[in-house]
Every structure is written in structure tokens, then in C-alpha cells.
Amino acid sequence: MSDSKAKTTDFGFKTVAEDEKVSLVADVFHSVAAKYDVMNDLMSFGIHRLWKRFTIDCSAVRPGQSVLDLAGGTGDLTALFSKRVGPTGKVVLADINASMLNVGRDKLRDQGLVDNIDYVQANAEALPFADNSFDIITIGFGLRNVTNKSAALASMFRVLKPGGRLLVLEFSKPESELLSKAYDLYSFKLLPKMGQLIANDPDSYQYLAESIRMHPDQETLKQMMEQVGFAEVSYHNLTGGIVALHRGYKF
């Protein structure tokens, strides 16, 4: 059954077979899991915390709601949601990677957050949840690692309740030329060095920088969301467009 022209996709700037990307991405996150939180603070100067709080604000989460934090990794968004939905609500932290899930589970347990959180190892492209299950879905810095983004968005649409909303927090395209240059310099020269020094893992951070550049820009992602059925799709540029938060509704 082998096709002479096997389907390919991007892995950073490299082109790899589609079924290879999953395991390559897995390697990256197995390798960074332990140092993931420290690196996040360092690389973004702590600003990722504000991007995440902005995401929570845009979700307008209410006590009692059920939330899916997809590609939730070490659970920053899950922690914010868990406190807000309270004992009558529920948060599912789903990630494809067991190492990231473990780091997340330990961290949340240390913060005393246990009762309303479920941990599920799952691929965003084929979510193991019933239709219409969640009021809110977030995917923070996760979509860019997913091989088939449209399949993943469609899967999120399916498990979202009517009236529910999806929030995609992801690196995007800086609005100004100047910022873009500075950002390139930072991410290709400095990031891998920092990755080397702190996590002893320059390759993973080289991948990070490359995968950011390969990710669809604001307008493209907006269209992709609309194509799988999301309505009233809009986005906010944060920190000059280095990051964008897309929001779409299922009606």
C-alpha cells in the first residue's frame, strides 16, 4: 500500500513524512518537559503568564462550566480554569505527551488543585470525547505542533457545545517589520543558545523557533477556523502580534 509519494508535512523548516511528525514532536516535548516552565518564563520574560490570563478573560468562564484545555502540557491554563469553574465545574487537561501530562499533574497537585481536573492523553486530531461536551476549549501554543491542523480544529468543533467557544493562543506574525526583525534575531540566535544553556537541548528550541515561522498567520488561521464551521471568528494581536488569540463560536 505504500505510495511512492508519501504525504509530507513540515517539522520546523524540515519536511518530513506525515506520520513521522507526531513522534518527532513527541521527542521534543519529552525532552523539554522537565524544564518547560522555567524556559517559558525565561524566553518570554514572564509575559506568557499575561497572554494566558488574557485568554481566560476572553473565555468569560463561569462557575460550573466544563472546559477542555487541549495540548495543555504543564497545565497553566488548566490551573486558572480549575479555580474559576469551582467544584460544580470540570476541566479536562488533554495532551498527546505523557511526560508533559505528568509534569502538569504533579504541578497542579502541588497547588492543591485536584478535585475538578481530569487528565487525558489524547491527540487533538481525534478527540476521545462525545459531541457537544464542552463550554470552552483552549489550545495554548499547541496547534502549531499538530500535523493536520484542520482535522484538529474540526475535532474541537465537534466536541464543543452549541454556544461554546474555542480559543486558540498561538505564536503569530508580528505586525511591524522592525519587530519582526528583532524577533527573528532573538529566536534564531538567542533562543537555541538559551535552550542549550538551561535545558541542554538546543535542537528542541531551534524547532520551536522554526515551527513558529511555519505556523499560519492571523488571517489564514481565522479562515481555517471558519472552514470547519466556527462562527464570529476574531483575533487579538498580543505583544505586537508575536502572539495572537483567535476566538470562534459554535452555534
Place this chain on the structure above:
Amino acid sequence: MMQLWPQLLLSLAEKVLADIIAMDQEAKPRLKRLAGKQFAFQLQELKLRVVLTATDSTILLNQHQEPVDCAIQTDLASLKRLRDPNQLTQLIKQDAVQVEGDLQVAQQFSGFFQQLQPDWSGKLASYLGDGMAHKVEVSLKQMTRVIASKAQQLDQLSTELLQDELQLTPHPLEVEQFSVDVSRLQAKVDRLQQQLTALQE
């Protein structure tokens, strides 16, 4: 970058608030009754609409414009009058305070904050020992008194400044005068209208 300042401000405020609530032994049982409720508060002078979510151990802060159990909007001048609960109905009638949703929720939140009594000296003592903590407390109290009196002066000044210099918030009397003017004008227009129809016929 500037657009994230509410998130920065509120995340800091949320931490401080959690610490203060943790310092009051009585706060937790009182929070139980509030837990799961959301209250939004907006000052006209600021663009920020703060959403408070009560949990069973603290109050969380967010920022958005969407529906909550109770939302209150007001301006600085009326806010000061709001401290006197008897003024509330009057302020609502004057449209100086807009309430949406269950007013009881607003009262419960406000009651919670008014009764909040953090045990500062207990907290201090755990760092410094009792004797030292007492000394610090006494000087802190003195300081609070000085600050309070200064704050009052500042308060007065800012109200006057807003009213007179910046003309941002009209004085209640001005609002009253304006309403009177409007109804007079209304009456005039009505009369004119009648004359006009009479003429046309």
C-alpha cells in the same frame, strides 16, 4: 504591550487579595456563602470592568464585558456616596449607578469586603516575634492615621478637580438642573407642536 496592563494589574491584585483573605480566620466560612457567584464592577473613568469570582477560599479577578450574576457601573463621585448603603436607591434612581442582575449578589460581595479583618499583627508576629510585632503595629497605626487624613484631603481634592477643572463628572445639582431644563424644553416643543397642528388644520 500596553494592552496587557489589566492582566498584569489584576494578577497582582488577585495575589494580594488572596493573602489578605487568608489573614482573616473568619473570612473562609463567610466566603462559602458567596462561592460560585460572579460580580462585575466598572468605574466610568476607567475602561476596566473587573469581574470578581468567589471561590470557597478566595476571590479571583478577571476582566471582560460578558454576563455575570450582578454588574454595577458607576463613577468616582457616586462611588464615594455608595459607602453609605442608604444612598444606593437614590443613586440608582438618579442613574448615577447602573445595576444589572441580582442586586443581592452585589450586596453580599460588598458585605464580605466590609467585614474583612485581616490579622496583620498575627501575621507580623509570625515573622518578627510578639514584642517586635506590637511595636511595629503601633507605629503602623500611627502611620495609617496620617495616611488616612492625607487620603481624605486628596479625596476632596480629586472630587473637586474632577468636577471643576476637568468637568468630567457633573455635580448632582447640575444633573438636576439639566433634567429640569430638558423637561421645560419638552413642554415648549409640545406646545409648539400643538400650535403647528392647529395651524395646519
